[in-house]
Amino acid sequence: MNKKFGFLMAALMITSLLLGACQPQVVTQEVIKTVEVEVPMEVITTVEVPMEVVTTVEVEKEVKESATLAIEHFSIIEGTTWSGAQDRAGKRIAEKYPNVTYVYREEVGPDLSVPYAEEMIAQGANIVVGNAEFMGMPLLEITDKYPDVYFGSIIASDLTTKRNFIRLFPRQYQALYLEGLIAGALTQTGNIGIVSAFPNVQVIRRTAGFYLGVMEAARILNKDVKVYVKYAGDWYLPTEEADIANTLVDQYNVDVITQQTDSGSPLDVAQSKGIWFVGKDMDTVGEYGWSSTDTVAVSFDTRWEVLYERIVKSFLSGEQNPETVMYLGMSDSMTLADGTVEYTVDLMNDGKVGIEAISPKALPLIPEEILTLVEQRRSQMIDGVWDPFFEHAFVSNGTGLELEGLPIPEKGTAVKPAGEMPTDEWLLSKFNFDLEGMQILE
Template sequence: MTRIPSTSRPLSLKRRHLLAGAAAGAALLTLPAMIGRARADGPIKVAAIYTVPVEQQWVSRIHKAANAAVERGDIEYVFSENTSNNDYERVMREYAEAGHDLIIGEVFGVEDAARQVARDYPETAFLMGSSFMPKDDAPNFAVFDNYIQDASYLSGIIAGAMTKNNNIGMVGGFPIPEVNRLMHAFMAGVKETAPDAKFQVAFIGSWFDPPKAKETAFAQIDGGADILYAERFGVSDAAKEKGVLAIGNVIDTQSDYPDTVAASALWHFEPTLDHAIEMVKAGSFKAENYGVYSFMKEDGCSLAPLGTFEAKVPEEAMKLVAEREAAIRAGTFEVAINDEEPKSN
């Protein structure tokens, strides 16, 4: 694994305009439906581009899965972190130009530019976090998202059983589909055990601003919240300081907040990345929705161990959690996916 600063000098981009103009249009008409060249035996070259530090919740799960693949010998891995949206396209082109087989990252703010890069490098596989679906004009550009609504719903059941005043605060980054669906699933879980619960919903306009998230959480506690949904870093710190509970998202922070974090919904990126590696090696990578590999039935998400709260959650709530999890994995119960912006009530 190699850390590449996002401000590194550009590599030669001798093919920057290879598919420009009319030539690009003609080339796109002949692109195959998948990348048809199987890779030789041995590790494939993977590069990742992150707009935040690798310690951030969402990105840390991708980073963890990539490092696991390195340890297995499946990939060679380099990455850039803290890459600004204005610089994202340049870094994508550098990695494609350097001959990486698979480029992963998140393009929520640079969607059009990222898809253009994919069109310009048709032999490179791109697997990008996106709120949009694959398109025919970029057959080598697959998308993923953390569809962990199953685990979020289960964590909500626990939150509903633990609240004393039916007032729950929720602090998110941006009201985009990948955040909205998790919040809605959590709220649905809460309603299972606390049907009269009310929610305070706020977004801080940043993916990584712990101080702002903390201050927003303080305001919700002042508004009566006794449990906080910590979609962003900083929320659990506020909960700890004020002596209320928090529900984690994407990563497990129970050991860091043993008296605060009652439950967490975990995202496991390994099934998503492992499928992409398999497809690249087979020469079968294509534009498809990898979001399904985050579902619980694909082992893409789970409820974290409760740790110090193992014996504190009411028994009836844990019985319901077990029943619902079994039904989700069996396909007999489906957690609704609602991408609309959640509102306070």
């Protein structure tokens, strides 16, 4: 028994030694596993560093020392409100910025847009803008050929853009709404006429702003007012515009007339007939000396330089990806070389702005509640807290312009409720119907 017991004890001791000898290997395996988990975590953290470096490199810009702004005008400049205002804008930019040169071409059709652009680029132009969509869009064809040049075009309804192809338009409907309030208060016959170019989104949108103002004044003053629209067929047709203005006065008894065309003919007719004229695009009394405030009740002024300044500053900063759709309004402004602060659009007549732009002869004829509302709404739009297209519902008149894939809404269709702001895209490219109650003449 003693021998067996001794043998058993020896066996147990040997087993214990073997187990003890194996234990360090288990510890070694656990250490190796711990290291394998920690190392990849350290590698992932290290990989994030170069990503931050790449982002920093991408925002670096090559600041430009100078720029040449080239505007292609579709019409002549002298004696026009559209091209005239844009020419003035180019001059004001050059006056404020000594390192910016303004050059231009007049009477540029679609077939001349590219040749003139390339001619001016060869002479140093690096910002080229077509001041109407129909002749500005061909510039899109050469954007890749001149990647360091900013190109631009006014928006009519096509919102096509590229990295260096900018689209722009001012919110003129805001000032037109204020004009509508004044026109609605001034009419004694209850008939207001508009000499218009042709049905397009730009014209429909601007006319809507004016019409909403007229109808608001009519509601407040409990007046029955009709707005008549007749199309000339194009933007600048002095003879046809005069004929339409005479028709509106003689056949439809309008005593307030305005226009969505570009010649001075409707103003001439208003003066000869002794009725009120409401201007657009430019302060023609103050800028051109056309007529006087005895005929021009009020006008609005478009300061294209507010938009052009933003484009020029972006180019000079070396921005390779500029803002490609600019739709600026009364809440956007620019300080001119002489220190004057001006908004993108505003009431202006004979050099006076805001409520003071109303003709001294017309002012006593406008009820105080309308004058107060004009002042209030102008201030609210400058502050960016109110907009007529937010405030009012859009109900279709059943007339307008059928677009590809977008028919004219049926008469009486509530397209947009009051208290809802349409998107910029919709306003600029899809507003294709007249508002309910407008009288569209053949």
